[in-house]
Amino acid sequence: MTSSLPYLSADQLCRDCDPDSLDFETTADLQPLEGVLGQERALEAIRFGAAMKHNGYxxxxxxxxxxxRHTVVESLLRERAGKEPVPDDWVYLNNFRDPYCPKAMALPAGRGRALATAMDALIEDIRQAIPAAFDTDDFRNRVEAIEEAFRERQQKVLEAAQAEAEGHGLTILRTPSGFAFAPVADGEIIKPEAFNELPEERRKEIEKAIEEQQKKLQASLQQMPKWDKERRQALREIGQETIAFAIGHPIDEMKAAFGDLPAVQEHLEVIRQDLVENVHGLLGQEAAAASGAATPGEGSRHEANGFARYAVNLIVDNGDTANAPVVYEDHPTHGNLIGRVEHVSRMGALVTDFSLIKPGALHRANGGYLVLDARKLLTEPFAWEALKRVLRAREIRLETPGEGLALINTVSLTPEPIPLATKVVLIGEPRIYYLLSQADPEFETLFKIAADFDAEGKRGTIGMTAYARLLAGMIIRARLRPFDRSGVAAVIERATRLAGDSEKLSLDLQRVTDLLREADFIAREERSPAVRASHVRAAIAGQIRRADKLRERMHESIERNIVLVDTEGDAVGQVNGLSVYQLGAHAFGKPTRITARVWLGTGKVVDIEREVDLGGPLHSKGVLILSGFLGQRYGGAMPLSLGASLVFEQSYGGVDGDSASSAELYALLSALAELPIRQSLAVTGSVNQHGHVQAIGGVNEKIEGFFDICKARGLTGEQGVLIPAANVTHLMLRHDVVEAVRKDRFRIYPVASIDQGIEILTGRPAGARGPDGAYPEGSVNRLVEDRLRRFADARRHFGASAAAGTGKPGSE
Structure with missing residues (x-):
């Protein structure tokens, strides 16, 4: 390989952070940054949504x-909530007209607790005052007077009847069945035998008199039920008057304490009326409970203690709250979200009352903000639909899912709904947001604001000093020792690597925090007062080491020639492709041999991975693009008459992505041109139909994967990697790779087109068409075109021969 071939310098492979460019000694000298970096779009959306009070926002x-996300959302919401008023308390009260429909009442913050406490005291006062009022001489005397008057009226009727009966020789007898008349003679009742011996006329006369007196007595006795009713009414009025007097003062005192709340005044009057009308029944329930006739715990408080019907069920208490609430519900089940009505078992039946109404997160967040994890919400049965119903109706209506599905058959409650004024914030992954947007037509109506957090921010925009201040705040919150300039610089370099772009910084603060903690641990082990770059790099190496077993096993199989990958020599139709594996947070690269074979055919390029269902759609797309490239470049004047196959050798799992399409094209061109490709080079990059090499992901891991194999076998200075030129900005390679390049023992070539790449791989010019439309003699493109022309001629000749053999004219 000649030195004129373009390759990157060591300075282009990693964007270091110079510790001397940081104007502090340790992070202890920095003012921690308040807030977050690089999330201006998301912060703006959250602030707007929190301030917008219209429905659906x-x-x-x-x-x-x-x-x-969670930290930022909570911080912004608490900042906003701190400027908003404290919402009302909410209580549920017994509905005396319909106990199965408890009443909801709003009270100023803190007054709900005061009402519940005052009501408990009132109930205790009443329970003691009423029996005491009935246990007075005055009450007993009045009752005795009414009873005596009733007895006197009865006696007068009987005495009058007796006197009239005596005038007719009769007397009144009291029998088990009532009153009867009997004849008397000489002060003695005439016995039946003697009566039968009387003359018939006398007997008839006595019988007639008995019948007349019986009718008169019956007419008089018919007034007694009315008199008894009057007696009972009089006793009831005395009891009610006594009760009213006994409870009047405690209730009036409580009314005075809540004189500014008309709803409480009205409820206390209802309690007064109910006590007056039902106190004897309530006292009977208490007596039964005290005697053991009713077992505590068998029923609701209402049944075990009759006076509990007057208690207050405080479900929202904002008495200790200074501003609007911000509530995060970690377990958003249906009941935890909108509340529930609990039941207790009594003699095999489930019963309930208003005191068993339990609040949900929406109750606690009413008047403020509720934060939920979208994934957890969607995985809880009925929770998502319940939340949507509440947000649509703007009221919290307690419902039991089992009732709608007929899963339970119990007597339950229908509590009065509570108006809702809560801003709901869901936090989740982007795919959940877009899935809901597409699948649920109500979603965008109820959640109009999307706050999109970035995974990385621009390094130049954020600035090193600002990022260092961010790290200083994270170090203080995690209670770590300070980092010196070199340690901060090493963390910034790692954040750039995590971002996968030399011009950006990772905003994955969780991974950065983990790195800070682990580097601090190493510094503590060495008793270093500050965390240095060596500690940070040791922590990074430890993270990789703990997750690197699979990479080691894969590379070991290559080093032992179990998996065949050449790093020297030449081969036709064979190239080293690069793939990347992602295992959780750990990613690594691995070289793979890609081979191509060509023959006379009909222009079809066979993707073996796709044929056996190991190739994903993106990989198949990349292979089909190769056919488009070949047809566009070489098929203008002749039909493509080749057959070709492409395969990832020794690949036993799925293959997807188009990052190997340029490598596959190089292998195919090599097979067609019958030119060997240097096996000391590896290739990554996708290609389009015009032959442009396009950017791919995981470029750092792919380069390092091939470098590790070459280093294990011995660096010769001939090895290197071809990458898309567009990926140069993404390079943040390990220091050992950079040093190898600096010493000219490894090279990285930026490639913008297939022609550039094939020249580097074969050492032969790619060639461009001249004025005559032909490629230069000996160029790669000329060799490929000549081979394809020979295929076309052979196909034409074969077709003509076949036609002659059958008596048909030849055709192309």
Whole structure:
């Protein structure tokens, strides 16, 4: 290889960060950067969405994980929430008209807790005051007076009936079945035997008198149920008057304490009325519970303790909140999101009441902001649909999914819905955002704001000093020892490598933080007061070492010639392609032999990988492009009469991507021209139908993969890699690769076209068509075109011979 061939200098292979360009000694000298770098677009979207109060302007934050999405979102939302008022408390109360439809009530922040506490105290006062009111001499005397009056009325009726009966020689007898009349003589009741001996006329006279007196007595006794009802009503009125007096003062005191809340005033009046009307039943429930007739825990609080129906179920308490809430729900199940109505088992049945209503994250975030992980939300049954219903209706309506599916058959509640004023922020990967945008027609109506986090930022725009200040803040938060200038420079170089672009810096702060921690650990082990570049590089080497087993095994199989890859010599139709493997966060490159074979055919290029279903669609596309290139360049004056096959040798897994299409084309051109390709070189890059070599991904890993094989076998100065010229800006190679290039023991060639590449690989000019339309003699393109012409002539000759043999005219 001649020195005139273009290749990159060592300075072009890695954009170092000069420690001397940093104007500090250690990160302890820097003012930590507040906020984040390189995410201006996302920050603008989040701020706009948080400030926009119209319906539907909820936010979906998407971008690669590790970019600080959660931290940034929480910080911005808390900043915004700090300027917004504290939302109301919310309570659920018993609905005395319909206990299965509890009432929701909003209260100023802090007043919900005060109401619940005051109501508990009121209930305790009432429970003690009512029995005491019934246990007074005045109450007993009044009750006794009513009972005595009722007895006197009964007695007067019986005495009047007795007096009239005596006038007719009769007396009244009390029997088990009621009252009866019997004849008397000389003060004694006439026995049946004696009565039967009386003259018939006398017997009839007595029977008639008994019948008349019976009717009169019956008419009088018919008034007694009415008198008894009047008695009970009088007793009830006395009881209610006593109860009203007993509870009046405690309730009035509580009403005075909440005089500024009309809804509380109204509810207290309803409680007063209910107590007056139902206190005897409530006391009976308590007596049954105390005697063991009702077992605590068998039913709801309502059933075990009748007075609990007056309690307050505080579901949102903002009494200790200084501003609008910011809530992150890590487990967004249906119940955790919108709340739930719990049940308890009682004699084999599930029962509930308003006190068993439990709040969800939407209740806690009402009036503020709710942050959810999109992936977790979508994987929870019913949660996504429930969230959409709530956002559409702008109210939180508690529903049990099992009821709609008829999975449970219980008596449940239908609590009054609570108005919703919450901004929902979903955080997830870009593919989830675009999937929802495409598959769910309601998504863009409810989530109008998209905040897109970048995985990297421009190195020049961010600036080294700003990135160093960002690192200083991360070091302080992680409680690490300071990094000196060389350590910061090494981290910046690593961030550039992670970005895969020499002009950018990675914004994957999680991976950068991990590197800082691991470098700090190594520095602590060495008892170094500051973290230096050597510690950072040792940490990087450790990360690679821990994940590098598969790469070592693959390269070992090449070094032992189990997998055939040549790094010296020449071969026709054979080239070293480069592939990259991604295993989690670790990526590495591996060379692969690509071969091509050609023969007389009908112009079809066979992709063996595709034929056996190992080639992905992008790889198949790249192979089809080769046919387009050959047809455009060489098929203008003659039909392409070749057959060709391309294969990745010793490839036992799937192949996808078009980064090997240029290597496949080089192998194909070599086979057609019958020119050997230097096996000391490897190739990567895709190609279009015009023969332009295009950029690919993983260029650093691919170069290093081939370099490692060459280094293991011994660097000769002839080895190197052809890369697309467009990928030069992405180079951030390891220092050992850079040093090898600096010492002219390894070379990297930027290639913009297939013609440039084939010249480097074969040492033969590619050739361009002259004024006569022909390629120069001996050029690669001339050799390929001549071979294709021979194929075409042979095909024509074969066709003519075949036609002559059958008596048909020859054809091309």
């Amino acid at each position: 909820n936010i979906f934050v998407h971008g690669p994980s590790g970019t600080g």
